[in-house]
């Protein structure tokens with residue numbers, strides 16, 4: 001007995017939604033498969049739950065799965081599940097109408113938005129799921145056959161996505177739902193691919209649905225070898241199903257974590273550290289994050305990718321979810337799986353969403369905590385980590401003021417205390433001798449350059465520890481950093497540093513008097529270059545050095561801002577002379593005896609130029625500097 005198919009009209013809203021789908025509101029048409037697989041997976045979940053609640057039910061739960069079948073001659077893609085299925089009434093309610101309150105709301109807002117501007121429409125699309133109807137993006141006709149588990153009668157629904165659909169009872173249908181898409185001709189230019197190509201379909205499944213709990217089966221890709229009889233290919237499960245974050249931590253092995261890490265990060269090495277997070281409550285999500293062992297090549301390129309993927313209920317939503325993790329933690333790889341977001345949530349929405357903001361805060365704290373844990377308990381791992389990613393983490397000192405203290409606490413720096421090991425600020429502060437109330441640092445290009453810098457002389461003589469900050473970013477954050485645990489940061493190349501004891505004050509006053517004439521005169525000679533010439537308390541062996549005033553920017557910082565396209569002015573600096581050096585005392589004597597000698601002004605210029613060279617910068621006019629130097633050296637030989 002065959003029953004005639006009866007034709008029905010779609011609800012007005014449904015028709016409008018179908019129109020949208022046919023005209024494709026998604027630019028990425030591959031998403032239809034993600035939607036259908038998600039529905040199938042839900043149907044399997046529902047059946048399992050129903051059986052769990054009532055084990056006398058006459059339903060088959062022995063081999064719950066999803067199957068995808070392709071037929072390139074008929075140009076069909078069929079996706080079936082042996083889940084809960086639908087009764088005829090359910091088909092009418094769920095598929096024929098927009099029963100889903102979310103979708104109805106979507107349509108209402110969509111209508112409003114269409115009267116406004118395009119952008120708003122785009123935004124709305126991301127806020128709601130539009131599930132089953134997305135089949136019409138790729139299919140010109142859809143046939144759905146479904147049998148409610150435990151019931152005999154099945155229903156066949158068919159539609160071309162226009163005004164009507166037909167319903168027809170069928171016999172002998174298997175339990176669950178099978179949806180056959182009669183595909184539109186492929187049009188890759190419109191991102192409509194050939195969905196009868198098993199490779200393409202597998203690629204979509206592994207991209208979006210790899211972590212679906214239920215097996216997704218497809219015919220094996222193996223082709224018969226030469227001379228072999230082509231056999232009916234066996235089924236193969238194409239998704240890994242390994243959503244490790246949904247399993248209790250104790251049950252997952254390190255190997256499994258490493259395998260997952262490698263897959264999502266495309267790194268060959270094992271992760272350095274695995275971080276798990278399981279948040280329950282009004283906002284539910286799990287995160288499985290990894291700290292890599294090595295920095296990737298493009299970590300510092302302007303379009304460096306963030307490593308966190310966003311999933312909704314184990315379904316992939318997007319890569320590179322920079323809304324979830326701040327850019328100074330962009331090396332963190334992993335997965336965040338939320339139970340509260342819409343499947344096709346868009347970036348625009350993520351950016352505005354307060355829940356996302358709260359997730360981001362939570363994840364950031366957790367990662368910082370993990371790094372702190374490494375520093376405290378696994379120093380070797382920490383050292384490795386910091387060597388690779390310290391530079392990136394320090395960007396956070398400039399970006400994330402709320403976590404500034406937490407970031408400072410996990411930083412470590414090279415220091416004069418130890419040639420091999422970096423030090424934390426905490427350890428530096430603990431080593432500070434009585435009377436030292438500042439954290440001393442020097443910024444520059446490399447450790448050897450800093451160690452041999454003239455600024456270091458008095459500190460070396462006094463055995464005072466100095467942090468050697470050699471990353472360009474150090475220059476920037478340290479400049480604006482108020483303090484660490486109540487101790488201010490002090491550049492030893494800035495301001496008036498005096499490490500001498502009070503008893504020496506009398507000697508200093510005397511010296512000041514003796515040199516007053518020289519200092520004033522040199523100040524006049526060099527007035528274009530420096531704002532002051534004074535005696536130094538920081539030099540023991542060099543004749544002179546240039547320092548920046550306490551609140552002025554150093555030349556490196558000036559250059560950095562220039563490179564970033566935000567130039568700041570370079571203030572004139574201060575020239576400090578070492579009264580104990582023969583060149584300085586000799587210049588004083590010469591100036592006293594023959595103040596009119598033009599050669600002395602040239603010597604003053606040379607002293608300034610040498611001080612610049614010693615700090616690693618250059619005199620403005622190097623050619624002139626070299627000429628003066630050669631002339632004066634020549635003269636000494638002639639004597």
Ligand SMILES: Nc1ncnc2c1ncn2[C@@H]1O[C@H](COP(=O)(O)OP(=O)(O)OP(=O)(O)O)[C@@H](O)[C@H]1O
Nearest residue numbers: 039040043085086094095100129130131132133177
């Ligand atoms: N494979 C299936 N098996 C059983 N029921 C299904 C299946 N596919 C869809 N349904 C039913 O049809 C309803 C509508 O599906 P549709 O995909 O349009 O929206 P949704 O899944 O509810 O929401 P969304 O996809 O927007 O999150 C589903 O809620 C479900 O009850």
